[in-house]
Amino acid sequence: MSNTILVGAQWGDEGKGKIIDFLTERADLVVRSQGGNNAGHTVLVGGKKYVLHLIPSGILRAGKMCVIGNGVVIDPIAVAKEIDGLLAEKVKVSPKNLMISDCAHLVFPYHRAIDEQRELAKGKGKIGTTKRGIGPAYGDKAARVGVRIGDLIEPEVFAAKLKVRIKENNAVLKAFGAKPLNYAKVLAEYQAAARKLAPFVANTVVYLHEALKSGKKILFEGAQGTFLDIDHGTYPYVTSSNTTAGGACTGSGVPPHRMDSVLGVMKAYTTRVGEGPFPTENEQISDMLHGLGREFGATTGRARRCGWFDAVATRFAGMVNGIDEIAVTNLDGLDTLPKIKVCVAYKLGKKRLEVPPSDSALLAQCVPIYEDHDGWVTPTEKCKKWSDLPAKARAYLKRIAELSGGKLTIASVGPNRDQTILV
Numbered sequence: 001m002s003n004t005i006l007v008g009a010q011w012g013d014e015g016k017g018k019i020i021d022f023l024t025e026r027a028d029l030v031v032r033s034q035g036g037n038n039a040g041h042t043v044l045v046g047g048k049k050y051v052l053h054l055i056p057s058g059i060l061r062a063g064k065m066c067v068i069g070n071g072v073v074i075d076p077i078a079v080a081k082e083i084d085g086l087l088a089e090k091v092k093v094s095p096k097n098l099m100i101s102d103c104a105h106l107v108f109p110y111h112r113a114i115d116e117q118r119e120l121a122k123g124k125g126k127i128g129t130t131k132r133g134i135g136p137a138y139g140d141k142a143a144r145v146g147v148r149i150g151d152l153i154e155p156e157v158f159a160a161k162l163k164v165r166i167k168e169n170n171a172v173l174k175a176f177g178a179k180p181l182n183y184a185k186v187l188a189e190y191q192a193a194a195r196k197l198a199p200f201v202a203n204t205v206v207y208l209h210e211a212l213k214s215g216k217k218i219l220f221e222g223a224q225g226t227f228l229d230i231d232h233g234t235y236p237y238v239t240s241s242n243t244t245a246g247g248a249c250t251g252s253g254v255p256p257h258r259m260d261s262v263l264g265v266m267k268a269y270t271t272r273v274g275e276g277p278f279p280t281e282n283e284q285i286s287d288m289l290h291g292l293g294r295e296f297g298a299t300t301g302r303a304r305r306c307g308w309f310d311a312v313a314t315r316f317a318g319m320v321n322g323i324d325e326i327a328v329t330n331l332d333g334l335d336t337l338p339k340i341k342v343c344v345a346y347k348l349g350k351k352r353l354e355v356p357p358s359d360s361a362l363l364a365q366c367v368p369i370y371e372d373h374d375g376w377v378t379p380t381e382k383c384k385k386w387s388d389l390p391a392k393a394r395a396y397l398k399r400i401a402e403l404s405g406g407k408l409t410i411a412s413v414g415p416n417r418d419q420t421i422l423v
């Protein structure tokens with residue numbers, strides 16, 4: 001495997017964690033470059049379920065180096081807990097297989113409080129965030145008032161910076177009518193996390209360049225999905241980082257010409273958690289999948305909104321990410337349906353659109369134009385190779401890859417490692 005950027009081609013939760021875990025076997029390093037603990041990546045290994053939020057999903061394979069890059073925003077208490085949780089499950093986590101960028105920005109309790117207050121103030125117009133403080137943390141980074149991991153491990157620097165930040169943010173919280181934060185309490189909690197995390201902190205840019213020089217293969221683990229991208233997504237119903245392929249470069253310090261391929265992960269249908277336009281949303285599919293106990297958020301537990309596969313969306317994802325290879329997950333989710341729809345274009349007023357409009361209000365008015373497919377109505381979860389799949393399932397997969405403009409290389413028929421078909 002060459003250096004590969006793996007991105008979500010829809011609204012997140014495409015099954016990136018499962019595919020990363022599968023591909024890590026052939027990589028040397030796995031790098032997270034954006035997002036924070038708003039992400040929830042599920043991996044099943046030997047019947048055991050792991051949900052990773054900040055730590056790259058590659059951690060579950062021995063001997064692989066995992067890097068949390070400069071573009072990630074880190075809640076140090078959450079990441080320390082995540083490390084402890086993995087250790088308790090007998091997963092090895094040490095500076096030998098996990099490194100955290102000194103330039104990654106920190107998430108503080110005031111970010112979470114402001115995230116929550118802004119959502120409350122928006123009322124019906126809320127984004128439906130994960131309330132992990134992601135937007136306010138990236139906001140501080142852009143406003144150049146953020147505090148970084150490198151500061152956290154310098155006790156005096158950190159104490160001074162935190163004091164200023166708490167003072168300013170308590171004034172903001174007061175304006176919202178929310179409870180102010182206690183400086184001493186936050187300081188003590190963050191100092192404790194700093195002591196745990198200090199051994200993992202490094203200049204990851206230099207480390208990654210050395211790895212490249214020695215011919216190591218890097219897998220970039222995208223978080224969220226294309227339509228949650230701060231620039232290319234359904235703004236303002238997005239997250240606050242670049243979830244598209246370019247984010248892997250800026251968020252890690254690995255330059256574009258060292259990237260060899262982009263793998264887009266997409267579900268065989270579409271899901272979205274949180275508010276915002278979703279043209280192919282469908283109540284029957286939602287009910288069917290929820291009835292099977294599927295499609296509940298890995299981070300917040302919220303029921304995901306579900307709908308038909310939207311090839312207008314994935315076509316655009318192919319464009320902005322430069323997707324050359326496609327992994328389709330959750331094919332088995334459609335196993336019981338006699339008829340399956342695929343959205344091939346939108347109708348907006350009298351116009352036919354092949355790509356989504358940039359304006360979320362216009363996207364909300366788009367009516368899907370569907371193409372009908374016969375379902376295979378056969379369980380696929382035990383299929384091990386391409387030829388095991390029912391002919392109608394193969395035709396469906398080929399068609400959605402063709403409409404999305406990439407080459408189908410992986411089909412997934414269950415959450416486990418061995419439920420992965422190389423095409």
Ligand code: GDP
Nearest residue numbers: 013014015016017041042329330412413414415
């Ligand atoms: P991520 O955020 O993109 O890593 O995806 P999540 O882990 O949040 O959500 C994907 C869900 O689908 C998880 O519960 C996975 O275990 C599950 N999953 C992934 N691929 C498949 C598949 O092919 N079939 C089934 N049944 N579940 C899958």
Ligand code: IMO
Nearest residue numbers: 012013038039040128129130223224239273274
């Ligand atoms: P993974 O990596 C799905 C959504 C939230 C909300 C919007 C903004 O597991 O695919 P935020 O808390 O980031 O400010 O919320 O983005 N969201 C996700 N949806 N999967 C994710 O991550 C998400 N991370 C954020 O639900 O709509």
Ligand code: MG
Nearest residue numbers: 013040041298
């Ligand atoms: Mg997820």
